[in-house]
Amino acid sequence: MKAYKDLSREELQAVQTELQAQYDKLKEAGIKLDMSRGKPGTDQLDLSAPMLDVLNSKSAFKGADNVDLRNYGVLDGIKEAKELFAELMECPADHVMVFGNSSLTIMYDLISRAMVHGIGGNTPWCRQDKVKFLCPVPGYDRHFAITESFGIEMITIPMDENGPDMDMVEEYVNHDAAVKGIWNIPKYSNPTGIVYSDEVVRRFANLKPAAPDFRIYWDNAYAVHHLYIDNKAQILNIVEECEKAGNPDMYYELCSTSKITFPGAGVAALITSPANIAEIKKTVTIQTIGHDKLNQMRHVMFFKNAAGIHAHMEKHAAILKPKFEAVLDCLEQELGSLEIGSWIKPLGGYFIAFDTLEGCAKRVVGLCKEAGVVMTPAGSTYPYKNDPADTSIRIAPTLPTPEELKQACEVFVLCVKLASVEKYLEA
Numbered sequence: 001m002k003a004y005k006d007l008s009r010e011e012l013q014a015v016q017t018e019l020q021a022q023y024d025k026l027k028e029a030g031i032k033l034d035m036s037r038g039k040p041g042t043d044q045l046d047l048s049a050p051m052l053d054v055l056n057s058k059s060a061f062k063g064a065d066n067v068d069l070r071n072y073g074v075l076d077g078i079k080e081a082k083e084l085f086a087e088l089m090e091c092p093a094d095h096v097m098v099f100g101n102s103s104l105t106i107m108y109d110l111i112s113r114a115m116v117h118g119i120g121g122n123t124p125w126c127r128q129d130k131v132k133f134l135c136p137v138p139g140y141d142r143h144f145a146i147t148e149s150f151g152i153e154m155i156t157i158p159m160d161e162n163g164p165d166m167d168m169v170e171e172y173v174n175h176d177a178a179v180k181g182i183w184n185i186p187k188y189s190n191p192t193g194i195v196y197s198d199e200v201v202r203r204f205a206n207l208k209p210a211a212p213d214f215r216i217y218w219d220n221a222y223a224v225h226h227l228y229i230d231n232k233a234q235i236l237n238i239v240e241e242c243e244k245a246g247n248p249d250m251y252y253e254l255c256s257t258s259k260i261t262f263p264g265a266g267v268a269a270l271i272t273s274p275a276n277i278a279e280i281k282k283t284v285t286i287q288t289i290g291h292d293k294l295n296q297m298r299h300v301m302f303f304k305n306a307a308g309i310h311a312h313m314e315k316h317a318a319i320l321k322p323k324f325e326a327v328l329d330c331l332e333q334e335l336g337s338l339e340i341g342s343w344i345k346p347l348g349g350y351f352i353a354f355d356t357l358e359g360c361a362k363r364v365v366g367l368c369k370e371a372g373v374v375m376t377p378a379g380s381t382y383p384y385k386n387d388p389a390d391t392s393i394r395i396a397p398t399l400p401t402p403e404e405l406k407q408a409c410e411v412f413v414l415c416v417k418l419a420s421v422e423k424y425l426e427a
Contacts, residue, residue, distance in 0.1 A: 089220070131180050174210060177211045186218060191352070205251075215252055323405055371415065378390065
């Protein structure tokens with residue numbers, strides 16, 4: 001079929017009538033699918049079920065230095081867990097602090113700590129006249145929710161295939177002392193799947209912040225979440241690059257096993273300089289006497305080393321790759337020639353980013369919901385949930401079964417077509 005923009009008004013009206021009939025029939029099917037979050041599917045969670053057997057009532061419950069894993073203590077994580085994360089993330093073990101199940105909690109606490117106590121001996125953010133944060137877009141809605149909840153002014157930074165617009169980043173960071181941080185998902189970014197180029201990582205490491213309490217928030221959530229085992233994306237190590245640039249304290253790197261083992265019962269870690277860790281410990285010791293050491297050891301015993309994690313992630317890829325390719329094939333077959341949307345084929349991560357015609361994203365998501373497919377609200381990938389062009393949609397293919405995913409794709413492409421025809425007929 002011809003591109004919609006090349007159709008006459010009469011042809012568009014005929015297409016709309018046909019699409020509306022198909023849509024009404026789909027609504028009668030009683031579909032109920034939730035694709036609003038990037039959750040692992042049941043078959044992925046099953047991969048980690050044997051981990052629950054590595055510790056039992058007959059286990060020794062002893063860690064390094066004869067630590068009793070059942071008791072209080074070991075604020076920064078057991079030695080074995082720190083070493084596992086250090087090997088996985090390619091950093092020294094003294095740069096690792098192991099927490100509970102969620103890196104999101106660590107990020108929230110980092111911002112909260114900066115607001116109340118300050119960073120590096122500087123004035124707490126809550127007592128400064130203005131606090132700003134840079135937000136590459138489209139990005140992770142929960143990042144933006146954190147900064148918004150503290151009343152921090154968020155500034156959108158556009159991204160291309162190499163990462164954020166570093167000219168803009170440098171202009172803000174190097175010249176505005178109110179800019180205190182920037183959110184990043186540097187590898188298989190949420191939702192675009194973008195991988196930061198070497199130049200972008202180096203420019204981050206070589207920033208010269210006007211604010212002494214500026215930090216790079218480097219949420220490396222998808223560091224090992226490859227879809228193609230023979231085509232794994234690689235990025236430069238922010239720890240090494242910041243140290244080479246003479247900025248050893250300028251970053252907070254986050255990672256977790258949330259989408260490696262169990263999202264509700266994983267282990268998360270903060271990777272940063274020993275100086276930053278020493279400062280953070282002063283307040284964490286008031287929050288808790290220690291996190292779940294049994295769960296930390298359970299993960300260590302199950303994986304043994306970084307190679308064990310990489311082998312485990314190949315099993316995830318075998319499940320996820322067909323799902324992603326099914327969605328991408330559907331988009332290409334149904335929308336490829338119509339010129340009413342664009343998308344990026346990711347090499348890893350958990351999402352597919354789709355851009356509609358301008359002004360259509362909310363309408364597409366609304367139509368999907370009416371037909372029984374719930375998606376992430378349009379605009380969520382921008383600060384304040386405000387996508388000025390109303391084009392950005394996040395597709396989360398991981399949770400549905402292959403049969404459900406096929407059904408969801410059918411609904412989605414139909415809704416894109418219908419919203420696009422409506423848009424052209426409004427002109």
